[in-house]
Structure formats: structure tokens, C-alpha cells
Ligand SMILES: NC(=O)C1=CN([C@@H]2O[C@H](COP(=O)(O)OP(=O)(O)OC[C@H]3O[C@@H](n4cnc5c(N)ncnc54)[C@H](O)[C@@H]3O)[C@@H](O)[C@H]2O)C=CC1
């Protein structure tokens with residue numbers, strides 16, 4: 681039997697992630713949503729592409745969470761996206777209840793699963809999901825850093841006129857305006873970024889990366905990004921299902937690492953079959969550490985305001 685990956689929320693990010701995972705043949709997909717007919721229609725549409733893609737996996741759509749039983753990975757994308765003028769944090773109250781309910785129920789149905797939380801504000805929702813699941817923090821993580829790093833890589837590749845696949849980047853901190861792109865840990869075929877671009881240009885690319893989600897929201901007007909977010913989800917799911925042990929920035933529970941304890945924030949981790957297998961501690965300069973601490977503090981403040989710690 682194939683590995684089962686369930687996707688909660690069959691909207692833009694959820695359906696696009698389902699498409700990528702299904703088309704790769706990595707796993708059987710269950711797509712769940714509260715909207716009657718939406719997950720069924722999208723899953724059937726994927727199945728009807730299987731002959732053309734040469735895929736023998738299955739895609740199944742449902743309005744019944746019981747159908748997600750036995751999932752190895754559960755990706756949570758259910759909830760509201762933001763509109764122009766909103767911050768990710770403005771989604772907190774609406775999405776908190778959705779995450780508490782779906783993760784509470786899914787964790788009982790698939791007690792062995794690993795959760796990847798996408799719903800915004802993602803760092804906070806990952807904490808909410810962890811509490812609702814009662815799982816070890818190793819099995820709960822949030823997607824943000826892979827996307828933020830991919831945006832930074834894209835902007836660097838556009839600036840230098842090189843292939844984006846030759847650009848590696850690290851972005852730490854919360855998935856919000858205070859995220860911390862790290863030029864010293866960003867390279868083009870091994871060459872550190874500060875050797876390739878002047879400081880002011882790098883700062884400009886960092887600004888664009890921090891604003892990357894809002895830039896798309898302003899263009900789309902009715903919702904937020906989904907192709908790059910779904911591709912980021914796919915990279916994380918693949919690393920878990922194939923036990924690849926990729927080094928990826930994810931929102932992970934910190935227990936003293938980087939001077940942070942008791943909540944989730946973006947750091948580089950080793951991602952494998954057991955979930956977050958190791959948190960990698962980079963040696964940051966005082967300036968980098970200060971930026972990370974500020975970003976983490978903003979996540980903590982929101983958690984405390986909502987009495988979620
Ligand atoms: N962490 C990240 O980097 C990113 C996070 N996001 C976040 O992901 C979330 C989803 O975004 P989109 O897919 O664009 O939104 P969308 O509106 O296209 O899809 C959301 C889906 O969730 C469903 N839903 C609502 N309540 C539900 C419930 N109780 N159970 C199951 N499904 C439910 C809706 O029916 C809808 O189909 C948003 O909160 C957005 O801000 C989006 C992009 C990147």
C-alpha cells in the first residue's frame with residue numbers, strides 16, 4: 681500500500697499541493713474540505729489526469745475527516761487567506777478555531793501522523809495545532825521558511841541573471857514582516873551573497889522577500905499566493921515520506937535553541953521520516969541574533985496576548 685497523505689482544506693494551497701504530490705506519484709492523497717463537492721470534484725479531476733501522467737496513485741475527496749484515517753502526513757491549509765490591507769495576524773481569531781477543531785479530530789484518527797501547518801498566522805497556528813494534537817513537538821511543524829527562502833532565491837537569481845537552482849538561501853524567524861533572511865548563509869554555487877552584491881542591493885532584496893506574501897496579495901486582490909506555497913509543502917512532504925533528511929527552514933518547537941523556549945519559530949531543521957529530527961544551530965553574529973530574537977519575540981507576544989502559551 682502507498683503512503684497516505686491527507687490535505688485538510690481543498691482551496692488554492694491545498695488543491696495545488698495535492699496536484700504536486702499526486703503528479704509525483706509519491707503518495708495516495710485524501711483531500712478534505714467542509715465545502716460539499718469541492719474536494720470530491722478536485723480529487724476526481726486529478727484522477728482523470730492519472731492516465732496522462734502515468735500515475736497509479738489514488739486521489740480521494742471527502743467531507744468526512746474519518747476518511748483521513750491512517751495518514752502518514754497531514755497538511756493543514758484550512759482557513760481564511762488574507763486580502764489586501766490585512767496582515768497575516770488579522771486571520772488569527774477566525775483560523776484558531778478551525779485549526780483547533782480539525783487538528784484535534786485528525787490527530788485522534790491518525791495518531792501516528794506528522795502535521796505540516798500552513799494556515800496563517802502560521803507560527804501561531806502551529807502552536808495551536810501542537811496543543812490540539814497532544815503530539816510530541818517533533819511531529820508538528822509549520823511551513824514558511826521554505827517559501828520565504830524560495831522567494832529570496834528567486835529575487836537573487838533575477839538580480840544576478842543566474843539559474844534559481846544555483847542559489848541557496850536561509851531565512852529564519854517568524855513567517856511575518858520580521859522574518860530574517862540571512863545573506864551570510866545564502867550562496868550562489870557556494871559563493872556567499874555578500875561577495876556578489878553590494879550591501880544596499882542585498883537590503884533591497886531582503887525587503888522584497890519580507891514583503892513577498894503581501895506583494896502577491898496586492899496583485900491578486902482576492903486571496904494570497906499558492907503555487908510557491910504548494911511547492912514548498914511538496915518539498916517538506918517529500919523529505920518526510922522518503923526520509924530524505926533535507927535541511928530545510930521550518931517552524932519548529934524550540935527548547936533553548938537560539939535562546940528561545942516553549943514555542944514554534946522558523947529555524948533550519950533536518951526533516952525526515954520521524955518529522956523534525958534535529959534543530960540546526962547556526963552560529964549567528966550579534967546582529968543576526970538580535971534580528972532573530974526580535975522576530976521570535978513578536979511570535980511570543982501574539983501567543984501571550986491570546987493566552988496560548
Ligand atoms: N504558511 C504559508 O507560507 C502560507 C500560508 N497560507 C495560508 O493558508 C491558508 C489557506 O490559503 P488558501 O488555500 O489560499 O485559501 P482558500 O480560501 O483558497 O482555501 C481555504 C480552504 O479551507 C476550507 N475550510 C475552511 N474551514 C474549514 C474547515 N473547518 N475544515 C476544512 N476546510 C475548511 C475552505 O472551504 C477553503 O476551501 C490561509 O490561511 C493562508 O493565509 C497561504 C500561503 C502561504
Ligand SMILES: O=C([O-])CC(=O)C(=O)O
Nearest residue numbers: 762768800893894904905
Ligand atoms: O501572504 C499571505 O497571506 C500568504 C503567505 O503567508 C505567503 O504567501 O507568504
